[in-house]
Every structure is written in C-alpha cells, then in structure tokens.
Amino acid sequence: MQLSSSFQSHGWEIKYSLQGQPESINVRKPTVVFVHGTPWSSGVFQPIAKALLSRGQYQVLLYDLPGYGQSQSSLKSDPAGQQSGQFAGDTSVKTQGAVLADLLNHLQLDGKDGRRAPAIVAHDIAGAIAFRTHLIHQCDFSSLLMMDTNTVLPWGDGFYKLARSKAEVFQELPHGIYAAMVRAVIQSACRNPKVLASGWEDALARAWVADDNEDSTAASEKQSSFVRQIAQANDADVAEMLDADMYKQVRCDVKIVWGEQDQWIPRHKMDSLAKMLGQRLKEFVVVPEAGHLVMLDQPERVSVEIFDWLSKYT
Template identity: 35%
Template sequence: MDTELPRPHYLTVDGIRVATYVFEPTHQAVGEVVMCHGTPWSARVWAEVARHVGRDRRVFLWDMPGYGQSITPDAPLDLTTQMSRFAQVQSLWGVTRPHVVAHDIGGAVALGAHLLRDCGYASLFLWDIVTLDPWGSPFFRLVADHPEVFAQLPDALHAALVREYIAGAIPHGLPAEQLDALVQPWLGGNGQAGFYRQIAALRPEHTRPVVERLSQVRCPTRIGWGADDPWIPVEQATRLQQLLPGRPDLVTLDGVGHLAPMESAAQVAQAIDDWLGEFA
C-alpha cells in the first residue's frame, strides 16, 4: 500500500500555511475531485485512493490546519472555521463544482462549506462521517474538557495513548508502518499539544446547523461506511440516508472499521470509480 503523498504545495489561508497536494493524470483530466480527511488523520489517509482516482482526474487534497503538515500552535481549529477554510482553499485551487469525497469530520467540513458557505459541488461521497449526534467517545469528551492536563503527559505515555486511540478505530488492524505514519505527526512538543488542542476544539454544536440543513444539499450524494466501524456505528449511515435528499445509496464494507480509505483502499477506490462513472 502506497500512502506517500506528492510534495506539498503551501497556500496561505487566514494567515496560516496550509499544506495541499495534487495528483495529476498523465493525460487530459476528465474532471476534478477534492478529498477531505478527518481526525486525527491527515491527507495521508486518502493517498492510495487518490493515486488510483488520479489516473484519470485531477485530485486535490489538503491537511486541514491543525493536522498533518499543517499543524500550527495558534490557529483556531473549530469546525465552523474549517468549513470557511475549505471554501477558501477550493477558490485558491481554482476548482469549481468538483466531486468531493470526505471522511470523518471532513464530512462535516465539506457539508458545512456547501450548506453554510455556498460551495457548489458536482457530487458528494461521504465516508463514515462525523455529523449526526451523538458523536465523540467518552475519552474524546474527557480530553476536550481537560486538554491542558493531557498535554503535560510524559512523551512515552502520550505516544502509547495516541497509538492505542488510533488503533481503536481499526478493529482488524493496519500494518505497523502504516499505524506509525498515522501516529508520527502527533509526537514531539507541537504534535502532542496539537493532538489535544484539536480534540478540544471539536464540538457537536458546530455540526448541528449542518444537520438542520441536510435536506438542502444541492448535489447528488452517496454514503460509504465500514460495517464494523467502532467509532460511528453503521446505523448512523441509515439515519443520514433518511435526512439527505433522494435517500442516497449506501455502500457498506464488511470487515472494515472507521478508516475505510486505508483499511480497504481498493474497495473504496472501486466504489468512488463506480460513483464518478455515473457522471462521465
């Protein structure tokens, strides 16, 4: 599995350097796809899928401020701000009406940019997204209420906690080197502080205005979910179906947890190919 990204190109959004990445096809692109990651991930989770989709299309990714190569000690990391940044990044890329593929809180960010910031999409494919209440595990809420305490953990204890937390999203496991790559950005002084700071910034009240407007989504949608997702049970996918216009199709992947783009990249890539093929 190749989870390497192209060299980042940095854009400045709200005075913050944001790492972005582009996969370019070797021939004329037949469309544009934007992929949005969640927490505590980065654009890396989409790398293999993006490389596959990028054979025929231009694929754009970003590390949201607070994640991956965009970890910064001072930037606001709440979802409302990320929604606005996502709209700005698309404008800076020069993309209009892209196909958007989003995972975890990336789904809330993409939906918020569409519904609250008037971003136009050709289509929207939502994977295991954080949007509907309830969300946030007891551990997540404990950290959110005491980030300054967790930020003072000894390095080794913090590293073990982050590794265990990330592994908990993936009940059937990932190869050690892939798990290491997901943990690594959160190590060291800025990484450790950033890990707890981004959790503290994520609040369900920032997704509720999006949920109230789900019936107003203005593009075709499809939902993808890991059948064994331990963080957001697949029952939420069925609820999401009922709230989106046209009761969109639901793709469920057996034996897959919360991190489908890495756990089962081939199946996710095929599902996205099938979806995009409907717009050819």
C-alpha cells in the same frame, strides 16, 4: 506524498497538491477533492489518489486540514493564527469549512460563476466540513461521497468527551503515556492489525508523536496539536446545520460508504444521516471486515466504490 503547494487562510499555511492537470487549457478533467478527518492526514487517501491518477481521467486535490499533517504551521502575524484559548490557531469545523471554501475558490474549483464543481470524498469529521463548505459557504459539488462521516450529534466516545473537557490534563501527560494513548486511538480505528503493522500505525502517529531524533520542544508541540484538534471540536458547528435542517438542502447526489466494524461511528448515525439527505442519497454501501479507517482495511473495495461513483456522477 509531499504536499508541495502552499496557501494561506484563516491564520494557517495550508499544504496541498493538485495533480493530474490537463496538458492543454482546452482539455477539462473532472476534479476529485479528498478531505480527511481527525486525527488523520491526507496520507490515508494517497494510495487511492494514486490509483485514480493512474487512470488519467481526473485531476486530484489532496490537502492537509489546518492543524494536521503538513499544515500545522499557524501564522502568528495573522490575527486568526494567534492564540485561540490555550492553543495557537483554530482547528474547529467552522474554520475548516471556511478554509476549504477558500482553497476551492483559490484554485477556481468552487463551482461558482461558471467554474467547474469538484467531486468531494469526505471521511470522518470531513463530512461536517464538506457540508459547511457546501451549505454555508455555497460552494457547489458535482457529487459527494461520505465515508464513515461524523455529521450527527453527539460527537465522540468517552475518550473524546474526556479529552475535550480536560484538555489541560492531556497536554501534561508524560510523553510515554501520551504516545501509547495516540497509538491506542489509531488502533481502535482499524479492523485489521496487520494493516497497521505494515507501517500505517507509525505513519499515522508521526504527526502527533515525536521520534527519538526530536527534542522536547517538538514533542510538546506535537502533543499540544493533538489535544487541540479534540478540544476545539465544537458541537455548535454541526448543530447550526442540524437545527436549520440544512442537510435537506444538499444540491448534489450523495453516496455513503461505511465500514461494518466501525467502532467510532455507529450504524444508527449513518442511518440518521441517510434519512436527512432524503432523495439526494443515491447509494448506501456497507463494507464488511472494515473499521473506521475503511480505506485502509479494504482499499480495493473502497477504490471500486469510489471509481464506480465517479463514473456515474462526474
């Protein structure tokens, strides 16, 4: 699905798509905003978004995070889009939370001043992004569904910790070795290899791995972009909320969905999040036979969980 609309924020050109708008200004539809994680794109949500749109009851906002998917253009003329350390542009969770707040404000979907609050579906690091948008930038949500989210420290496994500490080494890896590494990361996130073999692996790798038709410059840029989003992941962006016990200040009801075979986010981290949310947590669903990319491993089950949640809380 092509993200045909553009919006500029914090030195990035953000690509997004808002679909299912009511035909009359007198008709109001609930809005569902899908926020993807790393190293993914809005593409992981497109099958579910299409199913949701087919019902005709909701308008749906999809966008690619700054530095991901179709939003990889940093604005060199904007000081925020210039060199951040060894990389062009800032992809930190702090920036991502501010960009989401700007986008919701731009579309009048931030729940402020009488504007309608959207339902948020957040996966992976998008959980922390959504929390910053809500708790620090004060955007209101009608509800929040947290899917295999990364909101409890420490972040990352051994690979991610190494990539963060030795970013310059990973930028210089030979292309073949780098491409194999990216595919290994993707494979570790999915429980069912048949899902990836059906075309998802190539689709998810496309943003980061150059194909045979692209030159060495394009390949180098994609490699740098992949390393950047790992290197710029800053624990302080989550620690700021944890240290202030902010998760207890969430103002909407929350549902957690977690893939039982998630190798990236262990169960104890989801349990910790559940405890911090207190009475705001209304449901905790464990999906069998699903890894970190739970929406790809078990799309029908995840769709049911999302539809059921929206029917109750929008």
